[in-house]
Amino acid sequence: MGTTDIIVKLILIVVIFLISLVVAMYSTYAERKIAAFFQDRLGPSRAGPFGILQPVADGTKMFLKEEIIPANSSKFLFIVGPSLAIMTACIGSAVIPWGQTLKIGTYVLDLQVTDINVGILYIFGVVSLGVYGVMIGGWASNNKYSLLGAIRAASQNISYEIAMGLSIIALLMTTGTLSLKEIAAQQHGWHWNVVYQPLGFLIFIICAFAETNRSPFDLPECETELVGGYHTEYSSMKLGFYLFAEYINMFISSAVMATIYFGGYNFPFMHSLGLSSNWVTILGVIALFAKIFFFIFFFMWVRWTIPRFRYDQLMDLGWKTLIPLAIANIVITGIVMTLFK
Amino acid sequence: MEALSNKRKVLEAKPLNIWERAYLPAIVKGMGITLKHFLFTKAVTISYPEQKREFSENFRGMHSLKRDEHGRERCTACGLCALSCPAEAITMISAERKPGEENLYREEKYAAVYEINMLRCIFCGLCEEACPKEAIYLDGDIVPSDYLRKDFIYGKDKLVEAPLNQ
Numbered sequence: 001m002g003t004t005d006i007i008v009k010l011i012l013i014v015v016i017f018l019i020s021l022v023v024a025m026y027s028t029y030a031e032r033k034i035a036a037f038f039q040d041r042l043g044p045s046r047a048g049p050f051g052i053l054q055p056v057a058d059g060t061k062m063f064l065k066e067e068i069i070p071a072n073s074s075k076f077l078f079i080v081g082p083s084l085a086i087m088t089a090c091i092g093s094a095v096i097p098w099g100q101t102l103k104i105g106t107y108v109l110d111l112q113v114t115d116i117n118v119g120i121l122y123i124f125g126v127v128s129l130g131v132y133g134v135m136i137g138g139w140a141s142n143n144k145y146s147l148l149g150a151i152r153a154a155s156q157n158i159s160y161e162i163a164m165g166l167s168i169i170a171l172l173m174t175t176g177t178l179s180l181k182e183i184a185a186q187q188h189g190w191h192w193n194v195v196y197q198p199l200g201f202l203i204f205i206i207c208a209f210a211e212t213n214r215s216p217f218d219l220p221e222c223e224t225e226l227v228g229g230y231h232t233e234y235s236s237m238k239l240g241f242y243l244f245a246e247y248i249n250m251f252i253s254s255a256v257m258a259t260i261y262f263g264g265y266n267f268p269f270m271h272s273l274g275l276s277s278n279w280v281t282i283l284g285v286i287a288l289f290a291k292i293f294f295f296i297f298f299f300m301w302v303r304w305t306i307p308r309f310r311y312d313q314l315m316d317l318g319w320k321t322l323i324p325l326a327i328a329n330i331v332i333t334g335i336v337m338t339l340f341k
Numbered sequence: 342m343e344a345l346s347n348k349r350k351v352l353e354a355k356p357l358n359i360w361e362r363a364y365l366p367a368i369v370k371g372m373g374i375t376l377k378h379f380l381f382t383k384a385v386t387i388s389y390p391e392q393k394r395e396f397s398e399n400f401r402g403m404h405s406l407k408r409d410e411h412g413r414e415r416c417t418a419c420g421l422c423a424l425s426c427p428a429e430a431i432t433m434i435s436a437e438r439k440p441g442e443e444n445l446y447r448e449e450k451y452a453a454v455y456e457i458n459m460l461r462c463i464f465c466g467l468c469e470e471a472c473p474k475e476a477i478y479l480d481g482d483i484v485p486s487d488y489l490r491k492d493f494i495y496g497k498d499k500l501v502e503a504p505l506n507q
Contacts, residue, residue, distance in 0.1 A: 037379045042386040305375040306368060 024247035061242035081137025082241035089248035095119040099285040119180035128313040131157040138230035149229030153220035159318040164207035166326035184264030215303040254295035392507035403481030415476035418452035430461035
């Protein structure tokens, strides 16, 4: 790897980092606006035209708020919690293939930070790390509500990770690779994995809701029971980081879903349009982002439709329904593969 | 025992069938309903300072002290409004009309100071019912918000109607 490669990779990392931050920032705006439309309201409309500057105002407010660290809390861990939450949220984007290659002169630019051959495993590792931010923050607060929220988050994430992993196994049986780049390349044109794995996708998306702590599985921050859940004691930008991490997680899991089930940067008839490969790549990036934004919208759509699960129902669904379904999915996939190969 | 009214209905909790227990059909249906709201229903919001809700004709808003047909203040500072006020929001100091002020005040006595505390006022309208001179009406707009309590005590400068020929 030469110097140019390193510089190009650094630029790519910064660009992807900025994109995920901006998308997360405007997800907060979109969430408020979409929630308003679902409820026949207008939503934020004062800061700038159509309230477009609302995230900036929110961020400024978060930074200017008084920062309170409870006297009886573990101060170091209290700060580590939100830092860990936002860090693990941000590093997930490293293995996602954002597009094919761009040819600039003789240089071939690969629109993926790194193509490790265990990409999906990496994503799972990062996602499981995310729960530490919530747990450490909730525990360090020295508050029973925070602790309850943290315990819920931990048990919920562990339960749903199993079903998520099992649903992925069926996918890996058909793709035969863990590399996200190859998985995306295999779904050329219309051969999206969701067509072959509809049940697996259903289980995966339900688990994604649980992993990102989104409604209807937002029990860790269940405000009707737990005040604010794990971030009850947090204020200022530390609270902001927790909320922000949720939106980045949503962006990353939307990107993962789009990549492994909805063809990533592939779109129908991508090579019969007669365009040069650079244009196909650019259109592919746009297609990927369209899919990602659809999933983000879907996350919000579900949030403003479905009420929150009760805790025992949550565990019931995870252990008694999703895990058996995922195992059945593996078995069916195996049988079909054996019969038709 | 037999119920006399015959209105009693026996309800039994039926166990959910497999379709209902699967959650998903109901969720899809619910999401269809919310999508209908997202796409088709217009927002019912009234963006307040720019748009205003239409009030009914007998809406009771901010008070105004009226003038008669010659532009003279009707109020004679009799104090009946203050007496009738259940929230004790009204207070006044009366004064005697001097010669030469006949074009300002209709009667020999008038209110030199007339104050309504808008934070105490409950907009019941008893003051306008009590007034024998038809001098006070709650026909104004919503009382605007402010930062300090003292700014909610409205004096004659805010309450008295604008003079006729101006």
